[in-house]
Amino acid sequence: MTEQTTFGREDYRHFRPIQTRWMDNDVYGHVNNVNYYSYFDTAVNGYLIEEGVLDMHDGAVIGLVVETHCNYRQSLAFPEPVEAGLRVARVGSSSVRYEIGLFKEGHAEPAAQGHFVHVYVDRENRRPTPLPDDLRTVVNKLLVA
Amino acid sequence: MTEQTTFGREDYRHFRPIQTRWMDNDVYGHVNNVNYYSYFDTAVNGYLIEEGVLDMHDGAVIGLVVETHCNYRQSLAFPEPVEAGLRVARVGSSSVRYEIGLFKEGHAEPAAQGHFVHVYVDRENRRPTPLPDDLRTVVNKLLVA
Amino acid sequence: MTEQTTFGREDYRHFRPIQTRWMDNDVYGHVNNVNYYSYFDTAVNGYLIEEGVLDMHDGAVIGLVVETHCNYRQSLAFPEPVEAGLRVARVGSSSVRYEIGLFKEGHAEPAAQGHFVHVYVDRENRRPTPLPDDLRTVVNKLLVA
Amino acid sequence: MTEQTTFGREDYRHFRPIQTRWMDNDVYGHVNNVNYYSYFDTAVNGYLIEEGVLDMHDGAVIGLVVETHCNYRQSLAFPEPVEAGLRVARVGSSSVRYEIGLFKEGHAEPAAQGHFVHVYVDRENRRPTPLPDDLRTVVNKLLVA
Numbered sequence: 082m083t084e085q086t087t088f089g090r091e092d093y094r095h096f097r098p099i100q101t102r103w104m105d106n107d108v109y110g111h112v113n114n115v116n117y118y119s120y121f122d123t124a125v126n127g128y129l130i131e132e133g134v135l136d137m138h139d140g141a142v143i144g145l146v147v148e149t150h151c152n153y154r155q156s157l158a159f160p161e162p163v164e165a166g167l168r169v170a171r172v173g174s175s176s177v178r179y180e181i182g183l184f185k186e187g188h189a190e191p192a193a194q195g196h197f198v199h200v201y202v203d204r205e206n207r208r209p210t211p212l213p214d215d216l217r218t219v220v221n222k223l224l225v226a
Numbered sequence: 227m228t229e230q231t232t233f234g235r236e237d238y239r240h241f242r243p244i245q246t247r248w249m250d251n252d253v254y255g256h257v258n259n260v261n262y263y264s265y266f267d268t269a270v271n272g273y274l275i276e277e278g279v280l281d282m283h284d285g286a287v288i289g290l291v292v293e294t295h296c297n298y299r300q301s302l303a304f305p306e307p308v309e310a311g312l313r314v315a316r317v318g319s320s321s322v323r324y325e326i327g328l329f330k331e332g333h334a335e336p337a338a339q340g341h342f343v344h345v346y347v348d349r350e351n352r353r354p355t356p357l358p359d360d361l362r363t364v365v366n367k368l369l370v371a
Numbered sequence: 372m373t374e375q376t377t378f379g380r381e382d383y384r385h386f387r388p389i390q391t392r393w394m395d396n397d398v399y400g401h402v403n404n405v406n407y408y409s410y411f412d413t414a415v416n417g418y419l420i421e422e423g424v425l426d427m428h429d430g431a432v433i434g435l436v437v438e439t440h441c442n443y444r445q446s447l448a449f450p451e452p453v454e455a456g457l458r459v460a461r462v463g464s465s466s467v468r469y470e471i472g473l474f475k476e477g478h479a480e481p482a483a484q485g486h487f488v489h490v491y492v493d494r495e496n497r498r499p500t501p502l503p504d505d506l507r508t509v510v511n512k513l514l515v516a
Numbered sequence: 517m518t519e520q521t522t523f524g525r526e527d528y529r530h531f532r533p534i535q536t537r538w539m540d541n542d543v544y545g546h547v548n549n550v551n552y553y554s555y556f557d558t559a560v561n562g563y564l565i566e567e568g569v570l571d572m573h574d575g576a577v578i579g580l581v582v583e584t585h586c587n588y589r590q591s592l593a594f595p596e597p598v599e600a601g602l603r604v605a606r607v608g609s610s611s612v613r614y615e616i617g618l619f620k621e622g623h624a625e626p627a628a629q630g631h632f633v634h635v636y637v638d639r640e641n642r643r644p645t646p647l648p649d650d651l652r653t654v655v656n657k658l659l660v661a
Contacts, residue, residue, distance in 0.1 A: 100245035102268045104403045113394045114581035118550040123247045146549035150585045160272050249548045258539045259436035263405040291404035295440045390535035392558045413537045450562050
């Protein structure tokens, strides 16, 4: 296991609510490890769509996921609501490293934290492309020093 | 295809918000047909848990699904929010037929409607058991004449 | 609940193996009702792709699901393998009703059976279109008298 | 992104087939990043159940996932079959680090590789417990020097 700094709520730049689902719980009665990544995916892409910089149907540039990671600290379970904190740790010429913390309501410490690296590519040829300016502006709003 | 009456919002007794997820969308850019059932499942069980009559971890009685059905009328797509309307069409000695309508925000006509039949069984031997009184009271609140 | 004829293996025209997944099991230790539909979806589309009549990326015609239904008779659970039986009950000008039975290994009676209605539409304008000849030929191979 | 050694097929100790599903593909036409983890989960737990050392219903000891990671190198897409290679990189007193490679049929290089750390806990109190002897024997069969 990788040693990791724990990030609290104050370390994130934007929060989004995540709704758990009945079938997220597995045989042990808690959200299955796989579903945490659907929360990451939904939080990051939801933010980008809301900010108007990701058009999944017609955009010339799409984000491909090249690396994901999660550390699980406390179990989550349907029907509890979850809050996803977002921050950007690095913006490269064609990639962005998003960091996500999942928090139980009212908790200061994360139930899970992880990251998610997008490489932005041309929709047609799927080759890396420089971040469009509007996307760069939006991800920079989440960038931590 | 079964001919069906269309139920509008006024035909439902309770509404719950459903959050779509990025991965709910399939290759055609809309929520895959399978995921509608996770919305049904989440709406029905979320209601029962909130009302205090379903304890998925320790309850003596659990609901097993014996029949589900859905008619799809309009496509849904992440990131749009969905509202699930709930009603109960029949309460038997050990079963309940829940009917669900999924609505886009501000739409009077459902994007999808379907049903979901629970048979309540003893957790240990999985044999049908009469509905506990508290559960019967709660589902009766959703019963349509 | 709808009264239903039970179809045995001999009533299906084609079989496909389905692999269950760890996270298919829900808190009660069996495959969640929602996942049965992912088996239906995978069996029908897998057959059509294998037969060369569905090109999900570039085909001019795509199948939209307008109705699905499932009756659950016996529980399934990861890691058991499942066999999906396929038959076609009706071929319309632009729609097909597929019927699916899910069988446990070595069982004559289905663990679940249901149906799935595809309406074929033009990929661009999403309006119903007559079944292409090659698709009609392939679904007719599964048609029961 | 973490720099990583690439492991080929010869670096894994056990292989398991994974079946992709229609709904695994997302709007970009390839398996969504989240689903890779359901393949990891299914491969590891499928192996342990088959070897008789994981009883998800009644075992006194269960495996909780505390860390997962994946690097994505080539896209996968339904309906292609996938092979999951398994190896164990570390066995602690109550934890195991599984490493998984996902391979396309006939490819020597992985489409994705990642890891998955299980901490084994007492089912009732969820506190870490020494690996049972039979489990230790089985995971040691996958241990790389």
